[in-house]
Amino acid sequence: MKNIFILILIGLLNCSMALATNSKNCLECHAEWEEEDGPTHLFSKDIHFQKGLGCVECHGGDTEAEDMDGVRSAKNYRGVPKFNEVPNFCARCHSDATYMRQHNPSLPVDQLSKYKTSVHGQRLSKHKDKKVATCISCHTVHQIGDGKLPHSSTHPLNVPETCGKCHSNKDYMAEYGIATNQLDDFKASVHGHALLVNKDLGAPACNDCHSNHGAAPPGVDNLALVCGNCHAIESELFLKSPHMKAYAENDFPMCATCHSNHRIEHPSDKMIGSTEPGICADCHDHDDGTRGSQTADSVRNAINALVAAHEAALTVLKDAQAKGMMTTNEEFLLKEVDQSLIQTRTHIHSFDASVVVPKAEEGIAKADSVKVKSAELIDEYYFRRKGLGGATLVITFLAILLYLRIRRIEKPKG
Amino acid sequence: MPNLGNKNILTDNKFYDYLNERLKLDALVDYMSKKNVPQHSHSMFYYFGGLTLFFFIVQACTGILLLMYYRPGADSAYESVKFIVSEVSFGWLIRSIHSWSANLMILSAFLHMFTVFFTKAYRKPRELTWLTGVGVLGLAMGFGFSGYLLPWNELAFFATRVGTGMAGAVPVIGDYLLVVMRGGEEVTGATIGRFFGLHVAILPALFIGLISLHLIFVQRLGMSEPLHWNQKPPQEKSYMKFFPNFIYRDALIWLIMLNVLALLAVFFPDGIGVIHWPLGEKADPFGAPPAVIRPEWYFMFAFQALKMLPAHIWFIEGELVGMGLFTAGGLMWALIPFIDRKSAMNKPSRWIMWFGIFVVLFIITMTLIGYLVE
Numbered sequence: 001m002k003n004i005f006i007l008i009l010i011g012l013l014n015c016s017m018a019l020a021t022n023s024k025n026c027l028e029c030h031a032e033w034e035e036e037d038g039p040t041h042l043f044s045k046d047i048h049f050q051k052g053l054g055c056v057e058c059h060g061g062d063t064e065a066e067d068m069d070g071v072r073s074a075k076n077y078r079g080v081p082k083f084n085e086v087p088n089f090c091a092r093c094h095s096d097a098t099y100m101r102q103h104n105p106s107l108p109v110d111q112l113s114k115y116k117t118s119v120h121g122q123r124l125s126k127h128k129d130k131k132v133a134t135c136i137s138c139h140t141v142h143q144i145g146d147g148k149l150p151h152s153s154t155h156p157l158n159v160p161e162t163c164g165k166c167h168s169n170k171d172y173m174a175e176y177g178i179a180t181n182q183l184d185d186f187k188a189s190v191h192g193h194a195l196l197v198n199k200d201l202g203a204p205a206c207n208d209c210h211s212n213h214g215a216a217p218p219g220v221d222n223l224a225l226v227c228g229n230c231h232a233i234e235s236e237l238f239l240k241s242p243h244m245k246a247y248a249e250n251d252f253p254m255c256a257t258c259h260s261n262h263r264i265e266h267p268s269d270k271m272i273g274s275t276e277p278g279i280c281a282d283c284h285d286h287d288d289g290t291r292g293s294q295t296a297d298s299v300r301n302a303i304n305a306l307v308a309a310h311e312a313a314l315t316v317l318k319d320a321q322a323k324g325m326m327t328t329n330e331e332f333l334l335k336e337v338d339q340s341l342i343q344t345r346t347h348i349h350s351f352d353a354s355v356v357v358p359k360a361e362e363g364i365a366k367a368d369s370v371k372v373k374s375a376e377l378i379d380e381y382y383f384r385r386k387g388l389g390g391a392t393l394v395i396t397f398l399a400i401l402l403y404l405r406i407r408r409i410e411k412p413k414g
Numbered sequence: 415m416p417n418l419g420n421k422n423i424l425t426d427n428k429f430y431d432y433l434n435e436r437l438k439l440d441a442l443v444d445y446m447s448k449k450n451v452p453q454h455s456h457s458m459f460y461y462f463g464g465l466t467l468f469f470f471i472v473q474a475c476t477g478i479l480l481l482m483y484y485r486p487g488a489d490s491a492y493e494s495v496k497f498i499v500s501e502v503s504f505g506w507l508i509r510s511i512h513s514w515s516a517n518l519m520i521l522s523a524f525l526h527m528f529t530v531f532f533t534k535a536y537r538k539p540r541e542l543t544w545l546t547g548v549g550v551l552g553l554a555m556g557f558g559f560s561g562y563l564l565p566w567n568e569l570a571f572f573a574t575r576v577g578t579g580m581a582g583a584v585p586v587i588g589d590y591l592l593v594v595m596r597g598g599e600e601v602t603g604a605t606i607g608r609f610f611g612l613h614v615a616i617l618p619a620l621f622i623g624l625i626s627l628h629l630i631f632v633q634r635l636g637m638s639e640p641l642h643w644n645q646k647p648p649q650e651k652s653y654m655k656f657f658p659n660f661i662y663r664d665a666l667i668w669l670i671m672l673n674v675l676a677l678l679a680v681f682f683p684d685g686i687g688v689i690h691w692p693l694g695e696k697a698d699p700f701g702a703p704p705a706v707i708r709p710e711w712y713f714m715f716a717f718q719a720l721k722m723l724p725a726h727i728w729f730i731e732g733e734l735v736g737m738g739l740f741t742a743g744g745l746m747w748a749l750i751p752f753i754d755r756k757s758a759m760n761k762p763s764r765w766i767m768w769f770g771i772f773v774v775l776f777i778i779t780m781t782l783i784g785y786l787v788e
Contacts, residue, residue: 093503176775188747324683325691326499326506327502328496328500329500372663384507384680385680387680388676388677388680391676392673392676392677395669395672395673395676396673398669399666399669399670399673402662402665402666403666405662406662406666407661408665408684409658409659409662410654
C-alpha cells in the first residue's frame with residue numbers, strides 16, 4: 001500500500017516536473033533509489049522548482065539519456081559540487097544579474113562577493129575549513145524556501161535557530177574558541193522576545209546586526225553605527241557624547257558596554273546612577289564624587305522626578321475618569337508627557353545632564369498641567385452635584401407649591 | 415367678562431387685564447374653563463400626551479443651544495461636539511439633557527400611543543387625532559435616526575451605514591433612495607449635511623405643523639371617555655376641569671420630569687446601559703466596524719426582526735419581505751380607527767385587542783432578543 005502511494009506520488013511529481021522542466025528522466029531513477037527525505041522528494045517544496053527550474057539547471061546532464069553514463073557524458077554535466085565549490089556553484093546563477101532578472105529581478109546578486117568577506121567565506125578560502133557555513137548550510141540543499149515565507153529556514157522567525165544550529169553546538173564550535181550561548185542569550189533578550197514571542201518582524205534577528213551573506217561580528221568601533229541602524233537618535237547622541245572618546249580609548253564595546261550584546265535586556269531607569277543597581281557605578285564610583293557620578297545622579301534624579309510627576313498626574317486623571325468626566329484633552333496631554341519621558345530616556349545617551357534635565361523638566365511641567373486640569377475636572381464634578389442639588393431644591397419647591405395649589409382649588413367647599 | 419369659576423386665578427390682575435384688552439383672552443379662558451377631563455381609574459394615561467410635548471419643548475430648547483456650537487461636516491462635526499461637551503460652559507449638560515429628553519420623548523410617545531390604542535380613544539370622531547399622532551411618532555423616530563449620525567463618531571457612522579443600507583433594499587427605487595439619503599453612494603460628510611438639514615429644519619417644521627394639528631384636534635374634541643362609560647348614568651361620571659385642574663397637574667408632572675431629567679443628565683451624562691451616547695472615537699470610514707453595531711433602542715425590534723429573517727423567503731430577499739411586512743403592519747396600525755368599525759359604535763373588538771397585544775409582545779420580545787442574545 002505504501003509503495004503504491006509512493007508510486008502515485010512520484011507519478012504526480014513526474015507530471016508536474018515534466019510540465020515545468022525536462023527533469024522527468026532524473027526522477028525516474030532517483031525517486032526509486034532515494035529515501036523519503038531524498039532530494040527528489042524534497043524538491044517539490046523548493047523555490048527553484050516552484051519557479052520552474054529542474055535538476056539540470058543546477059546539476060546539468062543530458063535529460064534524454066537512457067542511463068547514468070549517458071547523463072554524465074553530456075558536456076554541461078556538473079553533478080554534485082564538492083563542499084568548497086558550493087558558493088560558486090550557486091553563484092553561477094545568483095551572481096548573474098541578467099539571468100536572475102528573468103526569475104526574480106528584486107533579488108540581489110552580490111551574495112558571493114559578500115560571502116567572500118564573511119568569516120565563513122574567509123575560513124573556507126584561506127583555511128579550507130570544511131565546517132564553515134556555505135549557502136546550503138543556511139538555505140538547505142533541495143528545500144530552499146523563499147525567505148519571506150514562514151516555513152523557510154531564512155525567514156526572520158527561523159534565522160536564530162538556523163544560525164544556532166552550528167553556533168550553539170558546543171562540540172561543533174569547540175575548535176573556534178567562541179561562545180556558544182548566543183542563541184540562548186538572544187532568546188532571553190528584548191530583541192529575541194519581540195521577534196520570537198511577539199512575532200514582531202521589525203525586531204532584529206542575527207543577520208540584522210551581523211549581516212547575512214557577509215556574516216561577521218560587528219567591530220567594536222562600529223557597534224554604535226550598527227545599533228544606530230534602528231536606534232538612530234541614541235546612536236547620534238552617543239557618538240557626540242564624552243563616552244565615545246573614552247570607550248574608544250579603552251576598547252570598550254560601545255553600546256554593548258552597558259547593554260550587553262546578545263542578552264540585551266529591556267532598559268530600565270534603575271540602570272542609571274552612580275549607586276547600585278545603577279550600572280554607571282561600574283565606572284563612576286559614587287564616593288569619588290567625580291563629574292561622571294554627579295551627571296549620573298543628576299540624570300537619575302531628573303528621570304525619577306518625571307516618572308513621579310507622570311504617576312501623580314495619571315492618578316488624578318484616573319480619578320476624574322472614574323467620576324465620569326470627559327478627559328480626552330487631558331489624556332492627549334498625558335501622551336505628550338509619555339513622549340517627554342521617552343525623549344528624556346533617549347537623551348540619556350548624551351551623558352550630559354544639561355541636555356537631559358531640561359527635557360525632564362519640560363515633561364514635569366506638562367505632567368503638572370495634566371494634574372491641575374484633571375483636578376479642575378474633579379472640582380467640576382462636585383460643582384455639578386451641588387448645582388444639581390440647588391436646581392432640584394428649586395424645582396421641588398415649585399412642585400410642592402403647585403401641589404398645594406391643586407389641593408386648595410380641589411378642596412371641597414364648605 | 416364671563417362668569418368663571420376660577421376667575422381669581424388668572425383674571426384678577428392688571429397684567430391679565432392689559433393682555434385681555436389687546437388679545438381678547440376672555441373667550442379663550444372661557445372656552446378652556448368649560449372643558450372637562452373624564453376622571454376614572456385610567457386617567458393617568460391622559461398625561462402621556464402632555465409629557466411628550468414637554469420633552470419636545472426641552473428638545474427644541476436644548477437643540478437650539480447645541481446649534482450655536484455644532485458645525486456639520488466630516489471635518490468639524492465630531493470636533494464641535496467634543497468642544498461642546500469639554501469646553502463650552504454647561505455644554506455637557508445641554509447635550510446630555512438633549513439626549514435623555516430625546517429617548518424619554520420617544521418612550522412617552524410610545525406609551526401615549528399604546529394607551530390610546532388599548533382604551534380605543536382613536537374611535538370616531540378622533541380618527542384624525544390618531545392619524546396625526548402616529549405621524550408625530552414617526553417624525554420623532556426620524557429625529558432620532560437623523561440626530562444619531564450628527565456627532566460623527568464611530569458607532570453613529572456604522573449604525574447609519576447599516577440603517578441607510580436597508581433603504582437600498584427597497585425594490586425599484588432602492589438605489590435611488592439610498593443615494594438621496596446618503597448624498598452619494600457612501601455615508602460621508604454629505605450625509606451629515608443632509609441629516610443635519612433634516613434634523614434642524616425639515617423635521618421640526620413638519621413636527622410643529624403636525625403636533626399643532628394634533629393639539630387643535632385634542633382641544634376641539636376633548637379627552638376621550640372610556641368605552642364602558644356608555645352604560646354609565648351621567649351622575650356616576652366624574653370630571654375635572656381642564657383649566658386649571660388638569661393643566662396644573664400637567665405642570666406638576668412636567669416639573670417632576672424636569673427634576674428627573676436633571677438627575678439623569680448629571681449622574682449619567684453619557685446615558686446608562688443600552689441607552690447611551692458616549693462620544694467615543696471619531697468616525698473612520700476606512701476603519702474596522704465595531705464588534706457590535708446596534709441601532710437606538712426604539713429601532714431595535716425592527717432591526718432584530720430583519721436580522722432574523724432568512725436570506726431568501728421563497729424567491730424574494732428576506733430583508734425585502736421583512737420591510738414589506740413592516741410597511742403593511744405600520745399602515746394597518748395607522749389606519750386602525752378605520753379598520754376597527756366596532757369601536758365607532760362604542761363596542762369592543764376582540765381581534766383588534768389581540769392585534770395590539772401581539773404588536774406590544776412582538777416589540778418587547780424582539781427588543782429583548784436584540785440586546786440579550788449574542
